Each structure stands twice: as structure tokens, then as C-alpha cells.
Amino acid sequence: MRYGLTTIAIVEDDAEEIERDKKMLRQYEQEYGVSFSVTAFTDTVEFLAGYAPKYDILLMDIEMPYVNGLEAAKRIRVLDKTSVIIFITNMPQYAIKGYSVDALDYIIKPVSYYTLSTVLSKALLRLSRNEDKSMVVRNSEGMYKLYLSQILYIEVMGHKCVYHTKDKAIEVYSTIKGIEESLPDKAFVRVSNAYIANMRHVDFVDKDGVHVGDAVLTLSRAKRKDFMEQLAAYCGS
Numbered sequence: 001m002r003y004g005l006t007t008i009a010i011v012e013d014d015a016e017e018i019e020r021d022k023k024m025l026r027q028y029e030q031e032y033g034v035s036f037s038v039t040a041f042t043d044t045v046e047f048l049a050g051y052a053p054k055y056d057i058l059l060m061d062i063e064m065p066y067v068n069g070l071e072a073a074k075r076i077r078v079l080d081k082t083s084v085i086i087f088i089t090n091m092p093q094y095a096i097k098g099y100s101v102d103a104l105d106y107i108i109k110p111v112s113y114y115t116l117s118t119v120l121s122k123a124l125l126r127l128s129r130n131e132d133k134s135m136v137v138r139n140s141e142g143m144y145k146l147y148l149s150q151i152l153y154i155e156v157m158g159h160k161c162v163y164h165t166k167d168k169a170i171e172v173y174s175t176i177k178g179i180e181e182s183l184p185d186k187a188f189v190r191v192s193n194a195y196i197a198n199m200r201h202v203d204f205v206d207k208d209g210v211h212v213g214d215a216v217l218t219l220s221r222a223k224r225k226d227f228m229e230q231l232a233a234y235c236g237s
Contacts, residue, residue, distance in 0.1 A: 006124065009055040010040040011047055011072065012088070013064055017111075018042070021059060021088075024113045028120055044072040053080035053136070053145030057123050062089040073101040079144055081167070082134075084123040135182060137163060139172045146170070148187070153212050154179055154196040164215070189230045192220035197227075199234040 008025065012018050018040045025036050039055075041047040044067040058076070062069040073085055087106040104126060105119045134147045146163060155162040156176045163170045179196060180188070187199040191210050195217040203211045205228070210217040219227060 005035045005037055006057065006127070007037045007055045008039070008057045008059065009047070010038060011044060011058065011060040011064065011069060012040065013042050013061065015042065017061070017088075017109075021111065021116070024111070024116050025120075027113060028117050031117075032121075034124070044069065048072055048075055051076060051079065052143045053083065055080075055083050056127055057084045057086065057120075059086050059088060062087050062091065070101070073103065077101050079142055081150075082145065082147060084126055086119055086123060137170060137172050139170065144170055148183070148198070149200060151188075151198050152201045153191075153198055153215065153217060154188070156194050156196070166213070187234060189227055189234075190223060191217045191227060192223055194218065199231060202231060205231070 010018055010021050012021065022038055022040070025038055028034070029036055044064045048067065058073070060069040060073060064072070067075075069087060069089075073087075076083070076085075081102075085101060085103040087103055088109060088111060089106060090109045092106065092108055104123055107115050107119060133149075134145055137144050137146060146165070150165045150167075152164045152166065155164060156179065159173055159175060161172055161174045161176070161179050163172070174182075176190070176193065176196070180190065183196075188196050189199060191197050195210075197210050197212055197217055201212050203213075205211070205219065208216050209219045210227070
């Protein structure tokens with residue numbers, strides 16, 4: 001079970017349904033001793049326009065005007081790989097497609113407290129298993145929530161920095177000093193003036209450099225001794 005505050009977004013165009021969902025969420029809080037911060041949206045266009053990867057759980061109606069819940073979830077997954085998505089629908093045949101966006105489950109309307117509480121418990125369990133330190137980075141295209149364990153390495157080019165993950169590369173404006181100060185994790189160690197490596201993903205070090213995934217990061221002579229010491233300490237821990 002995840003401790004602390006869990007953020008939930010309800011995306012539903014029926015105001016009465018929203019109130020029923022909120023009432024059931026309050027009941028769950030009282031029964032299980034958890035805390036929810038709940039925000040409701042009646043329009044997927046508005047929800048997507050201001051979307052930031054700050055919600056732990058998304059309760060999404062599929063039958064929404066303009067942009068349906070399934071399409072909205074596909075767009076969300078571009079920015080947010082980790083939020084737990086739960087679909088609520090009158091049409092179960094569409095809910096099956098939710099697995100294409102890694103939806104946890106779907107609930108058929110009318111929503112009962114028993115069903116919602118069961119799925120919520122599954123969602124909180126997934127969050128507790130996936131719990132990881134994260135950071136938010138911004139650029140001209142939007143805001144991205146990155147879990148530190150997902151970052152392979154960071155490349156620095158003047159005032160531009162690129163966060164490399166297995167799925168994508170996100171470019172932001174920053175200096176290497178600013179990047180180092182923003183990383184709340186000792187697993188990130190500078191390899192040179194051009195690279196910061198995530199020790200979690202270092203495969204080995206040889207004369208060519210530091211091997212991280214498919215990349216080989218040049219290890220500067222000035223940083224070699226300090227880097228090898230920190231790598232040894234990290235592996236030892």
C-alpha cells in the first residue's frame with residue numbers, strides 16, 4: 001500500500017457520476033486510512049490541454065464528447081508512462097482496448113463501491129511496487145515526469161541537456177551544474193563535461209568509455225579516478 005497522499009483525476013462528463021465517485025473515494029479513505037487529492041474534469045479537451053504528469057491514478061470515462069477516454073489515454077501515455085489508468089464505461093467492448101495503453105482495469109457502470117474499492121486496492125498496490133523517485137522536466141513541447149530509474153544517462157551540449165531513456169530523448173535548456181543540482185539521487189555521476197551516467201544502467205567500463213545500454217560515454221581522464229571510486233561504492237552498496 002502506498003503511504004502519503006495519492007493524487008487522483010476523475011475524467012467524467014456526468015456531474016452526478018463525479019459526485020458518486022468522490023463519495024466512494026471518501027469512504028475508501030475512511031476505511032483504509034489513506035489520503036486522496038481528487039480533481040475532476042468534465043471535458044477531455046480541457047484535461048489534455050493542461051495535462052501535467054502529476055496524477056497517480058486516472059479514473060476515465062470512455063464515452064466522452066470530442067475526444068473519447070481511450071484516445072485521451074493514448075495522448076497521455078506520450079507524456080506519462082506511469083499513472084495508473086482505470087476506465088469506467090457503459091460499453092465493455094471498448095474497454096478491452098484499454099490494454100493498449102496499459103490500463104490497469106475497467107469498471108462497468110453503474111459503479112459499485114465494492115468494485116471500485118477492489119480496483120483501487122490493485123492500483124495502490126501497483127503504485128507501491130513501482131514507487132520510485134521522480135523529477136519533472138520541462139521544454140517547449142510540454143512537461144515530463146521522469147522516474148530516475150528510467151534515465152540511462154544525460155548528455156550535455158552547451159546550454160542544452162538531453163535526458164536519454166529507453167523510450168525517448170528529452171531535450172531541455174540547462175547547464176551541467178543545474179542538472180547535477182536537480183538530481184536528488186547519488187546514482188548519477190559525472191563521466192565528463194559532456195555526460196552524466198546513471199550507475200543503475202552502467203554495464204561495464206573499458207578503454208573506450210562507460211557502456212550504458214547501446215551508448216558508450218567517453219570517460220575523461222580527470223574524472224576517471226573519482227568515477228571508478230563512486231562506481232565501486234555504488235556496486236558495493
